[in-house]
Amino acid sequence: MQKTHSELELRDLGKQQLSEAELDALIGDRDYRLFLNAKNELYRARNMKQNPPSRTEAIRLMANNPNLIRRPIVIAGKHIVIGYDEEALAALK
Numbered sequence: 001m002q003k004t005h006s007e008l009e010l011r012d013l014g015k016q017q018l019s020e021a022e023l024d025a026l027i028g029d030r031d032y033r034l035f036l037n038a039k040n041e042l043y044r045a046r047n048m049k050q051n052p053p054s055r056t057e058a059i060r061l062m063a064n065n066p067n068l069i070r071r072p073i074v075i076a077g078k079h080i081v082i083g084y085d086e087e088a089l090a091a092l093k
Contacts, residue, residue: 013066020063026073026080032058034082037070 011018018026027035032055036043042065046053053061062069074081074089081088 013069013071017066018063018069020059023059023062023069026075027055027059030080035062035070035073037068040065040068042068 023035033048033052036048036052036058038044038049042061043049052058070083072081072084074092076092079092081092
């Protein structure tokens with residue numbers, strides 16, 4: 001069995017926020033609503049589940065409120081896992 005090594009880059013979004021451009025690139029053609037943290041106070045206060053913001057507004061809100069971003073976000077090549085999804089994370093190995 002061949003071992004593969006991956007580098008892990010951690011980013012503290014509280015100290016080093018993602019810009020709107022970075023979020024736009026990260027989301028790409030995925031559903032931006034998957035990146036919204038449903039447990040966040042702003043998400044609940046604005047009733048985003050029933051009344052989601054536009055993609056542009058969601059990106060602006062996430063850039064200004066990093067706790068609104070669902071975490072962790074794990075990127076492995078072209079694959080991305082949003083939130084703690086044990087099965088999806090195991091499939092990245």
